[in-house]
Amino acid sequence: MKRAGSAVLALVLAGLAALMAWIVTRPVQPGRDVPAHIAGSIGDSGVSHPVTAVLLNFRGYDTLLELVVLLVALAGVRCLAPLPPPRGGAPVGGVLSELASLLLPVLVLVALYLLWAGASRPGGAFQGGALLAAAGILALLAGRDRFLWRFEHRLWPLASLGVGVFLIVAAGTLGGSGVLLGLPPGHAGTLILVIEGFALFSIAVTLVALFLGTGELEDREP
């Protein structure tokens, strides 16, 4: 029975591989040269890095929905259990503590740099937010979890700040130019930085909350 299942799986995988090989070898449809299209209108986007221009300006709607997906994931975890309370005890000693005190400022600085660099080279809110979240997780592991007191009761406002600011900008552009997220070329750079700044913070808060996860899940088991 198990062997039959493996055979079916192998057949499906072989079919999938054949399909992918067929798709890869197909000639690209001429006519829509996307990179040239982007390069032609990048002057209006407010940033000089094409990936950021696509993610935050030309296809800003997708990025907005990505942030919503993160929020929904957090809601799913929070439905299972409340945040575990901070232990609040003395910091863990030894190598971990030393490493945390060395790395935490650097991580925060690099996260903010990634946000700023996103305008002209690879970087951006998601990468920076993930790095900031890594700083938070490192602080948690090293026993410096007193910052949890501060966002325990304000988790939802903090986690939804990014989506909120994004939606306010979207509403503003809808009222101003009649196009949802049609950022005005003159202010696009500033608006993108504002959106990304709040998104970075919310992404970091969400990811740390996801890591904290379900502290009391085990206690509820029968």
Next chain:
Amino acid sequence: MAALNLLPLAPDLFLVVALLFTAWRALYTRALFPAVVFFVAFGMLLALAWMRLEAPDVALAETAIGAGLTGALLMAAVARLRGRDEERP
């Protein structure tokens, strides 16, 4: 002569083999902790592959989220599972 032409491809081929190996080990290692370590190694190698494909943005995201944060989440899950296994022999 054929071997000479393959020389520039060697790092990429090594990357492909290493990716397949780490993916296989991450899926089929019985102990969970080494499996997570293989998963993180897979993520870092995948980031290198993205760099070779000239997609540094995706490489950054893969390193930070795919290898780093997902690795941390999986480690936490392993620690929790381990505690449960000891309670229930």
